[in-house]
Amino acid sequence: MTKQEYIILYQKSLQGKCTPEEIESLNAYEDDFELIESTKPGGKQAERIFLQIMETAGERKPIKSFKLWTRIAAAAAILIFIISAVFYFNTNHKREKNVVVLNHAKTIKPGSDKAILTLGNGQQIVLNTAAQGQIASESGTTINKTADGMLAYDVISEASQEVALNTVSIPRGGQYSLILPDGSKVWLNAASSIRFPTRFTGNSREVELDGEAYFEVAKNKQMPFYVKAQDMKLKVLGTHFNIMAYKDEAFIKTTLLEGKVMLISASAATYLKPGEEGVLYENKFTVNKADIEQTMAWKNGYFQFNEENLSSVMRKISRWYDIDIVYNTHNNKLSYTGSISKFKDISEVLKVLSLTGTVKFNIAERRVTVIN
Numbered sequence: 001m002t003k004q005e006y007i008i009l010y011q012k013s014l015q016g017k018c019t020p021e022e023i024e025s026l027n028a029y030e031d032d033f034e035l036i037e038s039t040k041p042g043g044k045q046a047e048r049i050f051l052q053i054m055e056t057a058g059e060r061k062p063i064k065s066f067k068l069w070t071r072i073a074a075a076a077a078i079l080i081f082i083i084s085a086v087f088y089f090n091t092n093h094k095r096e097k098n099v100v101v102l103n104h105a106k107t108i109k110p111g112s113d114k115a116i117l118t119l120g121n122g123q124q125i126v127l128n129t130a131a132q133g134q135i136a137s138e139s140g141t142t143i144n145k146t147a148d149g150m151l152a153y154d155v156i157s158e159a160s161q162e163v164a165l166n167t168v169s170i171p172r173g174g175q176y177s178l179i180l181p182d183g184s185k186v187w188l189n190a191a192s193s194i195r196f197p198t199r200f201t202g203n204s205r206e207v208e209l210d211g212e213a214y215f216e217v218a219k220n221k222q223m224p225f226y227v228k229a230q231d232m233k234l235k236v237l238g239t240h241f242n243i244m245a246y247k248d249e250a251f252i253k254t255t256l257l258e259g260k261v262m263l264i265s266a267s268a269a270t271y272l273k274p275g276e277e278g279v280l281y282e283n284k285f286t287v288n289k290a291d292i293e294q295t296m297a298w299k300n301g302y303f304q305f306n307e308e309n310l311s312s313v314m315r316k317i318s319r320w321y322d323i324d325i326v327y328n329t330h331n332n333k334l335s336y337t338g339s340i341s342k343f344k345d346i347s348e349v350l351k352v353l354s355l356t357g358t359v360k361f362n363i364a365e366r367r368v369t370v371i372n
Contacts, residue, residue, distance in 0.1 A: 108346040108366065111190055111320045113149055115176035120164025120198070127151060127168075127176060139164045141181060141198040151178035155199045163201060169193040170211070173322030175298075180207070183218035184225065189298050190319040191246070212244045214299050217259075232280050235262040241272075242295050248315060251281040255295040297339065303349070304339040310359065314370065321346045322366065329372030334358045 114128040119138055127135075127145065136143040140157035143166075151168065170176055170188045177187045181199045188194060192211025200206075206226040217225045219238025227234040229245035232252050239259025245252040254263055256272040263270050263278045263285055270285040272278050277290035297304035298316075305313055313336055314325045320342055340352050350361040350368070362369040 108321050108323060108363065110343050110345070111173040111175060111322065113176055114171060114174035115151075115188070116169045116171070117143070117151065118167040118169065119143075120166060128174075138166070139198045143198075146179075149177075151176070153179060153181040153198065155181050158199075164198045165195060166198055167193055167195045171322070172319050180205075180218075182220065182223075182225075185216040187214040187299050189213065190322075209243060209245060211246055212242070212298070214240075214242045214296070216240050231265055231283070233264045235264065236260070242299075244295075246315075246319075251279050253280075253295075254278045255290045255292065257292060257296075298342070301343060302339050302341050305336045307335045307337050310334045310336070310370070313353070314368075317346070317349060317368075324367045326367060326369045328369055329359065 112128070114126075117125045117127055117136075119125070119136060121138075123136070125135055130145050132145050132147060134142050134144050139162045140155060140159065142154045142156055144152045144154060146152050168176065168178055168188065170190055170192045172191045174190055175188060177185065178194075179185055180196055182205055184205075186194060189212035192209070192213060194207055194209050194213060196207040200223060203223060204226055205220070205223050206228065209227055209229045215227070217236050217238050217240070221237055225236045225238070227236075227243060229243050229252055230247070232245070232254075234241070234243065234254060236259060239261055240257040241259075241261055242255045242257070243252070244254075254261065254272065255277040256274055258274055260274075261272050263272065263280065265280055265283055265285065267283055268280075268285050270278055270287055272287065275290055275292070277288050277295070279286045279288065291306060294304045294306050298320075303313075303316060303320075311327075317323070318325050323346070336353060336356065338352065340349055342349075346368070347363065350363070354360055358372075360371045362371060
């Protein structure tokens with residue numbers, strides 16, 4: 001079988017149209033592949049990685065607000081980097097078969113919509129199991145779970161003098177979205193939380209974020225919107241932006257998609273324009289051109305890495321799959337570029353990373369060991 005015949009047959013198999021005889025031919029070709037030493041760019045190893053990417057790129061979930069790459073464009077862009085990575089590692093290291101070892105009975109499934117709402121009186125409500133409709137009422141505000149699963153606040157009385165503070169907490173392996181009392185929409189990533197009042201009063205709207213969230217802020221010139229994230233405060237009037245402010249990351253990154261924001265720290269301040277990102281590191285801001293596609297990947301249903309180091313990649317995987325990471329390697333100079341649906345089982349995600357020839361993984365229960 002030629003390379004071209006294999007590619008055509010492989011694509012046919014993804015569509016479920018292969019005959020049993022064609023499946024046998026595919027398996028035989030892959031068995032032969034494992035015995036072949038490939039040390040040049042564009043060889044069979046790169047071809048196999050390309051096919052893996054083509055398969056995973058097709059499983060992204062489209063989101064209305066963002067234009068995703070086309071399947072082929074995404075695969076081609078990723079392939080350029082991976083071909084060079086394959087060439088580097090094959091010519092500088094002895095090639096060995098990459099394996100994802102599974103030492104657990106049950107496959108580790110990807111995250112899902114789950115969150116806990118903590119009311120001002122301390123009562124906790126598990127949102128993913130709560131019934132549709134009104135789930136609570138506090139300080140002149142009703143709290144509802146909408147038909148599409150979002151948490152929504154509806155201010156029914158301004159007469160109440162009391163304003164309670166609510167917290168929505170997302171565990172590892174979860175994500176959730178909500179509509180704040182002013183109509184602003186928030187999407188929360190895994191291992192994140194947001195604290196906010198049941199209704200906004202005074203001259204401003206303020207919330208506190210821990211972790212990562214994407215905001216679409218309702219416009220109100222009389223009440224600027226503030227987000228406090230660790231040592232940074234963000235001020236907006238009405239705009240769309242993403243904040244990544246996990247405590248286990250070395251920096252806070254704000255990416256602006258629409259509008260204008262001001263970033264403030266203890267000793268510095270800066271403005272962002274659409275398409276820019278502001279990075280706060282050691283109390284200093286750096287403004288760069290943003291990679292919107294990469295920043296919004298978590299919300300759009302996939303992982304995307306752009307020359308990202310191993311520990312950063314594994315932190316994202318750890319949060320989404322609710323697993324612990326153990327390193328049996330001290331080499332953090334490895335970098336990865338590529339994308340894959342985050343709704344795959346973890347073994348498939350790790351398999352794509354292992355295709356670069358740099359690391360292997362051992363999965364036991366909810367622990368993944370990274371092996372150089």
